[in-house]
Amino acid sequence: MIGKGKAISHTQASMAYGWNQEKDAEVVYSQNITGDTPKEVTAEFRITQELNENCEKNTLSFVLSPTIDDGKYLEKKELSRICEQFMKQMNLKDRQAIAFVHRDKAHKHIHLYVNRIDFKGVAYNDSFIGKRSQLAAEKVAEKMQLTTVKQVQWEKQHNLSAIRSEIKRRHDLTMQQFKPRTFQDYIKGMETNGVKVIPSINKANKLQGFRFEFDKYNLKGSEVHRSMTGGNIGKSLASEKSMSSFLKENTQLKLAGKTVELSTGMTKAIAKHVIKKIISKGMDAGMGF
Structure with missing residues (x-):
């Protein structure tokens, strides 16, 4: 499984992409929110984000991508658990969050959005968030017995050697x-x-x-x-x-x-x-x- 992450400022636009029905999107995980549309969830995020006026990129955007073979067998329950375990590995704790699965392509993947500002107004440290996202995804994959990036790379290199x-x-x-x-x-x-x-x-x-x-x-x-x-x-x-x-x-x-x-x-x-x-x-x- 691959994990990618970054801090963004365009919360509603990004969340609208995640909730895109043309991509057969479905909510697979949510925490501390009640909204039913990207606009409503963004408004809920914004109320908390007003506790910290200094942070401009105040939403964390993650993409979690199991391998194509793993994705074939992952249903909503397993996808929700991936998000839950990833949140724990990233130490995101009790924050507002919502995640959608995209099934429009063979490569099933999750878009996870997390409020960077917690309920005390403290901004999450996004230093090296891309690298940390990948490491967290690796740990989640190992815990859930999914294929890790290292396994994919080994198999690819092994196959490539035989092809050469x-x-x-x-x-x-x-x-x-x-x-x-x-x-x-x-x-x-x-x-x-x-x-x-x-x-x-x-x-x-x-x-x-x-x-x-x-x-x-x-x-x-x-x-x-x-x-x-x-x-x-x-x-x-x-x-x-x-x-x-x-x-x-x-x-x-x-x-x-x-x-x-x-x-x-x-x-x-x-x-x-x-x-x-x-x-x-x-x-x-x-x-x-």
């Missing part, structure tokens, strides 16, 4: 299986092996590199593996041929529905690689290897 490895495996398979001579051959080979290759083309209409789309993930070549940057793929394609031959076949490429050229940086990197290979082979031949 699989894209790299299919890249290696493409190079071995099809022995592509051009970037276009490489793209076709990767698509045959189930990976969509998306050219990254700059404003000068030159190819800078590639992105790789696989199993709902879209990653830059460098994010997959250092050998899969545009320049390094080019080096692999050029390793078995002369630079002039490689450039002849790759200077004008029809990618993403347009004709593009290699970027200067990519051309230089590939040329440098080929020259080193030629020199190395010449030295090996001269030494009788």
Whole structure:
């Protein structure tokens, strides 16, 4: 579950958004209020807020978002408990508060509004409220056995590592299986092996590199593996041929529905690689290897 929080001054407008019937809104929690409309609740907040004329941002606005999977099973009773536990974790005590659930999207979430001014006229300290909101949401999620942000991040990172490895495996398979001579051959080979290759083309209409789309993930070549940057793929394609031959076949490429050229940086990197290979082979031949 994710928690976000901030202090606001536009209480009625924000509360009207929370109470928006078009978002299938429903009141799931309230404390120390009797009003039935955003205007009435705002008026009740304002009476208490008049006890502290120095505080301008006198309402606290929170958004509590369970994961999509958790949200499917959370009904009004559980959503009310989330708000109650969150209030305790944030040490908001006996203040005026109201919360609404939005069900208009797959990601069910709660909008919680709390009067920053208590009944003694004391303003709640909003220092680092964003960070504190997230930590409080984490504790509530743990207590209610809901999915925490840390769990989501771990699962995402774990899945991402597997995706990177699989894209790299299919890249290696493409190079071995099809022995592509051009970037276009490489793209076709990767698509045959189930990976969509998306050219990254700059404003000068030159190819800078590639992105790789696989199993709902879209990653830059460098994010997959250092050998899969545009320049390094080019080096692999050029390793078995002369630079002039490689450039002849790759200077004008029809990618993403347009004709593009290699970027200067990519051309230089590939040329440098080929020259080193030629020199190395010449030295090996001269030494009788």
